[in-house]
Amino acid sequence: MRSIIDTLDLTVGEIEELCDTALDMIKRPKLYSHICDDKILATLFFEPSTRTRLSFEAAMYELGGHVLSVTDMATSSASKGESMADTSKVLSAYSDIIAMRHPKEGAAFVAAENANVPVINAGDGGHCHPTQTLADMLTIYREKGHFDGLTVGLCGDLLYGRTVHSLIHALSRYEGVKFICISPSELRLPSYMKQDFNVEETTSLEEAIPMLDVLYMTRIQQERFADRQNYERLKDSYVLTPEKLSRAKSDCIVMHPLPRVKEISVAVDKDPRACYFKQVENGKYMRMALIYKLLTDAEEDHSREVRPSVSDGKKCVNPRCIVSVEQELPHRYKKDSRGVCRCIYCDSEMV
Amino acid sequence: MRSIIDTLDLTVGEIEELCDTALDMIKRPKLYSHICDDKILATLFFEPSTRTRLSFEAAMYELGGHVLSVTDMATSSASKGESMADTSKVLSAYSDIIAMRHPKEGAAFVAAENANVPVINAGDGGHCHPTQTLADMLTIYREKGHFDGLTVGLCGDLLYGRTVHSLIHALSRYEGVKFICISPSELRLPSYMKQDFNVEETTSLEEAIPMLDVLYMTRIQQERFADRQNYERLKDSYVLTPEKLSRAKSDCIVMHPLPRVKEISVAVDKDPRACYFKQVENGKYMRMALIYKLLTDAEEDHSREVRPSVSDGKKCVNPRCIVSVEQELPHRYKKDSRGVCRCIYCDSEMV
């Protein structure tokens, strides 16, 4: 039985297989409209995320299945003090697959270790949100036909943007993908990301745009700037307008995780290169493909996944990690490729 | 592709066709119980209206379809600052038809102009609520067999009652319909309504009741009276009791939009002329007929509806209009039959 906690839980081959399934679902919807007829998806949301929830629920309906919407588990007085392990077991009695959102990093992994059904991480704090990344991947795959050799521009807040970091991780597994990071100096890609990946940096969207096959826009929030004047001076440089887009390749695609506020001008919507509403649709199709894959896997293999780990007294001190609130959880870690001991739940360094 | 924003978007012929479809659904439910099997209705509610939501959701289930319940869009932090146009486009990716409730007048029209699927207005502020009116129409049609020549009594708060105003607009399109408006002088029908329609007025329910084919009761709220003593003196005159009803015709029907508080005595419920619980049921059937009609239309015609309008600097200053909160919306108007420039969203006069 498989659960999906991080995009990187999937091999390159599996991601392409998911993309192909999604494309077939788009092409031949009738073939799939009843394949989950007797199945139940629980959307177990410990914090609101309406779009993500709706995307999963629409996906399940498109497959003919049922949805158990659970948005009040966190405030349920009955559940106060109940462990994530117990909650996962209870929900397993009510559903065939769980899509889970939680404010704490690693929460979905704890659920996956205890549930009797597959768990899809629908966001665990700032940690992972694999179905957003898969939606982005499908959009690129659907529009460009491949990942290899693409030049991908990432524009906006690259310091805090989880979406962008995940996409870099996922795309860097392909040959010859080049990243151009376009941001004000305050919001540059974190240095640990720059170590790991080969990225170019620039502060100018206008200069970078002609080189791009993909332009991924994100929002710049005023709160991120220490200096309000700096924000006012800079903000318009990172707004995509028809003028700026006129310098792009004719087959460059424009993406955005939505909601947008002003970072893409409404006048761009009519441009055939604008793909952000298609991205929403692709998110639904990719979730359909993923639900179908995991339910099929689960029918063949009932065993729960195990992640090897060590518990020897080292502690995770990340206040956003699930171990900080679930008192009975053991602190566990594994070593990464550089030998750093990383928390099995949130991937932060142990002390 | 059709959307329904106002009852008057439908012709007299279309309303009778909807009524006939609804009556057939009542008579032969099995014929319709799977016609929306693979369709998704999104109930997009920006303010709570539990009964309206449930009526739409029950309607979709009776047709075999799926329901995406969206009651948290307004508070969703992700959506803050997102335009209605973008929200409509996102929801179009998740559903085949949208029933939308919003506190601002004209909001459903903005959604209809941007969505890729049909939109049904489930209430836009105090502006329109066409499915309530259609439920009332079906009740009259089902009980009386026709609209022409009916004498319709409207009792209670006729000043603020949107339900009553819409019903007058809708019924006045038929031959020989006579309205008797029964209310305290404080709560008379607004004068602009009296100009347009031929109505009689009285303060006495007891005197009016023998003439009526239809008695439409509404609630009188104490807050509407400047003078509490006046309210206390008057309130019982507008309560329907078995005694007052004994003076009505044997085939007069009693209606109420519900919930009632005390304006119809519980003892009236047993009277075969009491139709207010049937009205609830009819509301569901009329919504079934409407969902079916719009989904069928949408399959044949994918183009979005366009309302011709002028934008020349005139402004809508109605603080309840959607333009007061959606900053990127252009102020637009059309001229009514008297030549008055009316806002395309909320129908109020431009300045």
Add this chain to the structure above:
Amino acid sequence: MRSIIDTLDLTVGEIEELCDTALDMIKRPKLYSHICDDKILATLFFEPSTRTRLSFEAAMYELGGHVLSVTDMATSSASKGESMADTSKVLSAYSDIIAMRHPKEGAAFVAAENANVPVINAGDGGHCHPTQTLADMLTIYREKGHFDGLTVGLCGDLLYGRTVHSLIHALSRYEGVKFICISPSELRLPSYMKQDFNVEETTSLEEAIPMLDVLYMTRIQQERFADRQNYERLKDSYVLTPEKLSRAKSDCIVMHPLPRVKEISVAVDKDPRACYFKQVENGKYMRMALIYKLLTDAEEDHSREVRPSVSDGKKCVNPRCIVSVEQELPHRYKKDSRGVCRCIYCDSEMV
């Protein structure tokens, strides 16, 4: 047409029949997965109870039916001041069966007297919660094969625990069932329960455990103790650990209504005698059996159930009774086997 307000509304024969249906549903799920295809369950919750709601909704989905989730009726501004009778009639227009939760005792009975569809009480204040008891019964029946002659240990808070009281009432209808009540002296079974049933009492879980066929654990809340030191001294005695369980029979089953906090150590979960997660699953199957039974009954018999009662001026003064908030409800009673006049809604003594 049947409604279920109290477990005791069902005969011993009917409960066994329900258990047999549930076991058949577990064994041959495909046989039942579409028997409610065109039916709608409304979960009408006037107070949150996420688990109970999810169990009903999952049950309906397993039968192929639709669910109308109504968790906002109480706060719906439109419904303020509407009587329970009217609300029940409105919901009858939208659904084929209602599962209702309400904070006031007797509320589900009022709904059942007015609805046109069967009503299942999903908890009415501290009064009844029949589907929890039925889930407990199925668990015992499934694991032990019978009820007669069992020795049942009840451990924890026996003073306030509604679950435990209901289970004693239900099991005492079988031959030779023996109850051993294990609690601190502050939280003993109420004296009126001890009068009616033959129970043994002890303060020691360790001493009682070897005699038990069933051990039903409940939570002990600190708030119940006047004296904090007393709580600290006692709490660990009522925590089930592998050590304590090692003294139990090899076929003793351990139950808990969940959520647990610390009253059963996580190490017990692996023991094959631990049945509390199976209880969750059984709750779903028992609700499936009950929904199926009531819908089948309702198809054959459309008449509403009537409970004979007397209204002669005697009053119910229980502040938790539905008559304390529904002003139009008549005070009604019936005499119990001892001749005491008991409120028809909440079973408390009239004055």
